[in-house]
Amino acid sequence: xxxxxxxxxxxxxxxxxxxxxxxxxxxxxxxxxxxxxxxxxxxxxxxxxxxxxxxxxxxxxxxxxxxxxxxxxxxxxxxxxxxxxxxxxxxxxxxxxxxxxxxxxxxxxxxxxxxxxxxxxxxxxxxxxxxxxxxxxxxxxxxxxxxxxxxxxxxxxxxxxxxxxxxxxxxxxxxxxxxxxxxxxxxxxxxxxxxxxxxxxxxxxxxxxxxxxxxxxxxxxxxxxxxxxxxxxxxxxxxxxxxxxxxxxxxxxxxxxxxxxxxxxxxxxxxxxxxxxxxxxxxxxxxxxxxxxxxxxxxxxxxxxxxxxxxxxxxxxxxxxxxxxxxxxxxxxxxxxxxxxxxxxxxxxxxxxxxxxxxxxxxxxxxxxxxxxxxxxxxxxxxxxxxxxxxxxxxxxxxxxxxxxxxxxxxxxxxxxxxxxxxxxxxxxxxxxxxxxxxxxxxxxxxxxxxxxxxxxxxxxxxxxxxxxxxxxxxxxxxxxxxxxxxxxxxxxxxxxxxxxxxxxxxxxxxxxxxxxxxxxxxxxxxxxxxxxxxxxxxxxxxxxxxxxxxxxxxxxxxxxxxxxxxxxxxxxxxxxxxxxxxxxxxxxxxxxxxxxxxxxxxxxxxxxxxxxxxxxxxxxxxxxxxxxxxxxxxxxxxxxxxxxxxxxxxxxxxxxxxxxxxxxxxxxxxxxxxxxxxxxxxxxxxxxxxxxxxxxxxxxxxxxxxxxxxxxxxxxxxxxxxxxxxxxxxxxxxx
Ligand code: C2E
Ligand code: MG
Ligand code: MG
Numbered sequence: 256x257x258x259x260x261x262x263x264x265x266x267x268x269x270x271x272x273x274x275x276x277x278x279x280x281x282x283x284x285x286x287x288x289x290x291x292x293x294x295x296x297x298x299x300x301x302x303x304x305x306x307x308x309x310x311x312x313x314x315x316x317x318x319x320x321x322x323x324x325x326x327x328x329x330x331x332x333x334x335x336x337x338x339x340x341x342x343x344x345x346x347x348x349x350x351x352x353x354x355x356x357x358x359x360x361x362x363x364x365x366x367x368x369x370x371x372x373x374x375x376x377x378x379x380x381x382x383x384x385x386x387x388x389x390x391x392x393x394x395x396x397x398x399x400x401x402x403x404x405x406x407x408x409x410x411x412x413x414x415x416x417x418x419x420x421x422x423x424x425x426x427x428x429x430x431x432x433x434x435x436x437x438x439x440x441x442x443x444x445x446x447x448x449x450x451x452x453x454x455x456x457x458x459x460x461x462x463x464x465x466x467x468x469x470x471x472x473x474x475x476x477x478x479x480x481x482x483x484x485x486x487x488x489x490x491x492x493x494x495x496x497x498x499x500x501x502x503x504x505x506x507x508x509x510x511x512x513x514x515x516x517x518x519x520x521x522x523x524x525x526x527x528x529x530x531x532x533x534x535x536x537x538x539x540x541x542x543x544x545x546x547x548x549x550x551x552x553x554x555x556x557x558x559x560x561x562x563x564x565x566x567x568x569x570x571x572x573x574x575x576x577x578x579x580x581x582x583x584x585x586x587x588x589x590x591x592x593x594x595x596x597x598x599x600x601x602x603x604x605x606x607x608x609x610x611x612x613x614x615x616x617x618x619x620x621x622x623x624x625x626x627x628x629x630x631x632x633x634x635x636x637x638x639x640x641x642x643x644x645x646x647x648x649x650x651x652x653x654x655x656x657x658x659x660x661x662x663x664x665x666x667x668x669x670x671x672x673x674x675x676x677x678x679x680x681x682x683x684x685x686x687x688x689x690x691x692x693x694x695x696x697x698x699x700x701x702x703x704x705x706x707x708x709x710x711x712x713x714x715x716x717x718x719x720x721x722x723x724x725x726x727x728x729x730x731x732x733x734x735x736x737x738x739x740x741x742x743x744x745x746x747x748x749x750x751x752x753x754x755x756x757x758x759x760x761x762x763x764x765x766x767x768x769x770x771x772x773x774x775x776x777x778x779x780x781x782x783x784x785x786x787x788x789x790x791x792x793x794x795x796x797x798x799x800x801x802x803x804x805x806x807x808x809x810x811x812x813x814x815x816x817x818x819x820x821x822x823x824x825x826x827x828x829x830x831x832x833x834x835x836x837x838x839x840x841x842x843x844x845x846x847x848x849x850x851x852x853x854x855x856x857x858x859x860x861x862x863x864x865x866x867x868x869x870x871x872x873x874x875x876x877x878x879x880x881x882x883x884x885x886x887x888x889x890x891x892x893x894x895x896x897x898x899x900x901x902x903x904x905x906x907x908x909x910x911x912x913x914x915x916x917x918x919x920x921x922x923x924x925x926x927x928x929x930x931x932x933x934x935x936x937x938x939x940x941x942x943x944x945x946x947x948x949x950x951x952x953x954x955x956x957x958x959x960x961x962x963x964x965x966x967x968x969x970x971x972x973x974x975x976x977x978x979x980x981x982x983x984x985x986x987x988x989x990x991x
Contacts, residue, residue, distance in 0.1 A: 290323075290367040298328050301362060310367070311345065321345075323352065323365065331356045331363055342371065349375045380531070387537040390418030394541060398548040404555075405444075407548055412446035415521075415541055419534060422451045422524040423501070426509070426545070428517040437462055443517070451500075451524060467491035475508040476515045480535055482506070484527045503528040507538045511546050519545060565639035567617055568624035576638035576646050580698045583650045587691055590651070595658045596695075597647035598687040598705035599627070599665065602717040604643035606837075607680060618675045619682065626668040631661065646702065652690070655722075662686055662720040669718075672871075681871045683718035685709055695723065714793050716831030718869045738790045740776070745796075745803060749775050752807045753974035756983065757826070757945060757967045760959050765988045767824040767858065769967065770808035771974045772800070792832050801833040802842055809850040809857060811977055816856070820984045824886055826858040831865045835872075840879045847883075854884035858909065862891045867901060874905055881906040891947070892933065899936050910937045914948025917968070921953045931961045938962075 284291045290307030294300055298319050307314065314321050319328075322343045330339070337356040342349055351368040394411035401407035408426060416424040426444040431437070439460050463472040470489070471481050482505045485496045496504060501522040509517035519542045521534070563575035571579065580596065587594045601623065608616035620643065627637045627645060636648040649661055665686060673680040687709025695701045708723035715721060744750050750772060757767040774782040791797040805827050812825040833839065847854055859880060866873045866889060877887050888909035889902060893916050912933055919926040930946075937944050946958050949968030958966060972983070 289369075291364065292323060293362050293364045294324060294327065296328065296331075296361050296363070298324070302364075307367070323350075323367075327354060327363055327365065330354065340368070342375075348372045380533070383531075384533050386418045387533065390414045391537055391540050391544070395544045398544050404548060404552040408444050408545065409446070411541070411545065411548075412444055415538075416446045416448060419521050419537070421448070421521040423447050423520075423522040425506075425520040425522065426517060427520070428509075429515060432460065440466065440468075466495060468495070471506065471518075472515075475506065475518055478508055478510065480505065480507045480539070482530050482535060484529070486527070500524045502526060503530065505530040505535060505538060507535065507542045509542050509546050509549070511550055516546070516549065568621055568639050570624050570628075570645070571636060571638040573638065573640050573646075576636065576640070576648065577698060577702075579636050579638075580648055580701065583648060584691065584698060587650065587652075592650075593652040594691045595647075595649040595652050595661075596689050596691075596701040596705045597649065597658075597662065597665070597720075598640070598689075598702070598709040599645040599647060599684050600709055600713070601643040602683045602685055602713075603837075604682065607682065608643075611678070615675055615678065619673055619680065622673050622675065623669075623682070623684075627665065630664045630668040635661070646705070655690070658688060658690070658722075659720075662688060666718065666720065670871075681869070683869050683872070685712035685717045686720035687712050687723065688720055689723040714795075714832070716792075716835050716865070716868060718872075737779075737782075737787065738794055741774070741787055741790055741794070741796055744774055744776075745799060749777070750800065750803065751775050751976065752804055752811070753976055754808075754811070754825075754980040755967055755974040756972045756980065756988070757965050758971045758988075759965055760955065760963060763988070764821075765823060765984065766965060767826055768812070768980060769826040769860070769974075770804055770811075770828070772804050772828075773974075788830060792830055795832070797830050797832050798836055801829065802846070804828075805843070806846050806850065809846055809852040812856055813850050813852045815981065815984060816852075818981075818985075822856060823984075824856050824858045825852075826860050826888060828860045828890065829865070831862075831868065834861050834865050834876065839876060840883070843880065843885065844883060847885075855886065858886040858888050860888045860890040860911065863889050863894060863902070864891075866905060870901065870904060877906050888945075893929070899933075899940060903940050907942055909945060910942045911945045911947050911967075912963075914968075917946050917948045917950075917954055917958075920957055921951065927957065930958075930963075934961050934963050 284302075284304045287304060288306050290310045291302070291304040292300065292307050292314065293302035300315060300318070303314065311321065311323055314323060317324075319325060322345045325343075330341075331354070337358065338354065340351060340353050343352050344350075348370055349372045351371050353366045353368050355364045355366070356362075357364055394414045397410040397414070398407045401410065412424040412426065415421075424446040425442060428441050428443045429438050430441055432439045439462050441459055463469055470492070474481055484503050485493055485501055488496065488504075499522075501524055503523040503526075504520060505522075506518050506520040508515050509519055519538060521530070521538060563572060563578075564570065565572045583594055586592075604616070604619075607619065620639075623643075624637070624639065624645075627647070631637060631647065632649070634650060638646045638648075640646045647661075647665075649658060652658055666684065669681075669683050673682060687705045687707065689695045689701045689704035689708060691701060695704045704723040708721045711723075712719050712721040751774075753771045753773050754768040755771055756765040757769060758764065759766045772784045772788070774784075774787050776782050788797065791800050808825045808827050812823070816822060829839075836842075843857075843859070847857065861873075880887060886908045887906060888911060889905075889907055890911050891913040892910050893913045910933070912930060916926055916930050916933075920930060921927075934944050943965065944963045945965040945967055946954070946963050947967050949955055949958065949966040949970045951970060954968075955966060955970060975983070
């Protein structure tokens with residue numbers, strides 16, 4: 256259009272021009288600001304209006320290659336309709352293009368309706384928003400509905416990653432380090448789009464500071480996000496991100512009750528991407544949902560923990576123990592291993608609880624739980640079964656010694672005093688052990704057998720461990736019959752006390768008598784104590800029987816004294832169970848009082864093994880007896896594997912060297928040396944020494960040579976009934 260004509264259109268002076276003329280002028284392609292292009296069916300440009308020439312300067316040059324013309328011919332040929340609209344992109348700008356096929360002139364006229372770049376961007380953003388919103392909704396529903404927290408997070412991150420078209424989505428947690436307890440960053444969850452491998456370099460188990468990320472921590476802690484292009488980050492952060500192949504990062508805080516517990520991040524690894532406000536708010540919304548899920552998980556964990564743990568000691572409870580045991584059994588079978596179940600019961604806990612109150616009792620249980628945990632190997636489990644009962648699972652057992660070792664360690668764990676609120680307590684424990692084998696092949700039986708073994712341990716005087724054994728638990732019928740009739744032995748007066756004189760080597764005089772029990776059974780004849788005392792121990796009958804022996808022996812000594820015979824001590828044996836009975840000291844005092852025997856004429860014998868079971872306990876009981884004036888003696892010395900140094904803490908008067916040493920005295924020089932050493936050491940500790948079981952003259956000679964004071968043995972006297980013993984005493988130590 257000639258310049259003057261164009262000016263006419265805009266010129267106010269044209270106001271008066273005819274309407275028709277103006278309409279004609281306005282429709283004139285030359286005037287229209289929208290580009291108009293015409294091509295023929297060969298694809299050659301036939302017309303280009305000035306707007307088109309201005310907008311697309313290289314149109315002529317590019318020809319069919321130009322996006323405006325590309326595909327027009329084929330579109331017209333394939334399209335049934337003569338007009339259609341399409342969108343084209345030219346140098347980053349998007350246009351709506353209207354296309355008309357003018358059949359009458361065989362031309363294609365195309366008209367750029369408008370530029371829609373911005374609209375397109377808005378649309379894209381809107382649909383991205385839609386996608387993100389949908390993703391948040393979908394992810395939130397996973398986080399709410401999915402029972403497994405891990406699965407829920409995995410699903411949520413995948414949905415988010417896909418919707419945000421990110422390459423990676425991360426969830427970091429702040430956790431206390433298992434050893435140092437310092438707060439450390441841990442990558443807990445990661446989603447990567449299928450084109451990307453998960454990052455090789457992970458942020459794990461180190462503090463934000465160590466990673467050089469203190470800035471992030473401070474920002475995130477105050478609720479701010481970290482967002483931007485890697486190359487715009489400070490150098491240390493850049494290095495870290497580059498190592499992970501990240502080009503752009505968006506990180507938002509994960510907070511619960513105002514406390515930062517982690518970070519949620521989106522990363523782009525292929526291009527530099529500016530994160531939109533909307534993406535950030537989506538991520539924040541997601542962070543809130545995830546924090547909600549975390550909170551629910553924590554609550555669930557707590558509920559689950561409470562259901563499976565004892566709240567006082569924080570140990571697993573019975574339910575969890577059963578479950579762990581059931582899981583361990585197939586493993587043991589598969590690996591051809593054994594496992595052990597230990598049932599542990601605190602000795603005399605009830606009396607502590609009753610006398611000190613439940614608060615201290617509870618504290619004691621807590622301390623016990625801690626000691627038990629410390630005494631076990633990694634992988635072992637200790638559970639509180641209830642009250643003062645604990646169960647222990649030792650998996651992966653290859654040799655019984657491993658169990659013995661742990662059992663000993665557990666008993667040792669009780670050797671030191673417990674200090675609670677200024678009080679000092681000594682508590683011991685009894686352990687019953689069942690091993691996974693043919694006799695005990697399922698969880699229930701194992702526990703039952705460990706429990707049965709515990710009772711054996713209790714019967715054996717507490718503070719010890721016992722293994723369950725099928726043969727031990729089933730008594731032979733003869734023993735069963737004997738146990739039954741033993742119950743009546745006392746009332747039927749079938750029990751008899753024999754007396755074995757103790758002789759002073761130097762003077763040859765009788766210095767004491769040992770009371771030794773016999774059972775005059777109507778059918779079986781005279782039954783030796785080694786046979787029936789264990790039965791009496793097991794059934795508890797030892798208590799009344801022992802009391803009867805003590806009374807009989809004291810009475811007898813008093814009779815001898817009143818008969819004008821030289822004063823001597825009467826020695827009475829106390830079994831482990833007798834020694835452990837709470838009323839021992841009172842019973843002894845009462846019997847002495849009732850019989851009128853002076854305490855110094857009574858000697859109580861406990862074996863070395865009884866003495867060392869619980870040295871503190873032994874010491875306290877012996878001290879009370881010593882204060883009363885009673886003499887105390889260690890019987891069967893040398894068989895209990897203890898040492899004199901341990902025994903020297905006890906207020907003792909007499910040491911009786913076990914018969915097994917005397918038997919080998921003359922045949923084994925090593926034994927002779929040992930006996931000599933025992934005598935020497937015993938004397939240096941101020942103890943009187945008695946050799947038991949002296950049968951031969953040579954034995955006596957040797958004992959004499961090493962200055963052992965007393966002997967007891969068949970060489971002089973066998974254990975004798977009271978009348979016989981009286982006779983001997985009357986004869987001044989000579990048998991008639
Ligand atoms: P003990 O206290 O060590 O008693 C010594 C044992 O050695 C006695 O066996 C005695 O007869 C035996 N003996 C003594 N001299 C000789 C000897 O020269 N050669 C041999 N071969 N043996 C000798 P006894 O009377 O059969 O008692 C066995 C154990 O039974 C006692 O060992 C003691 O531990 C226990 N006992 C005996 N009476 C009682 C009792 O009233 N109460 C308790 N709790 N235990 C008792
Ligand atoms: Mg004895
Ligand atoms: Mg003995």
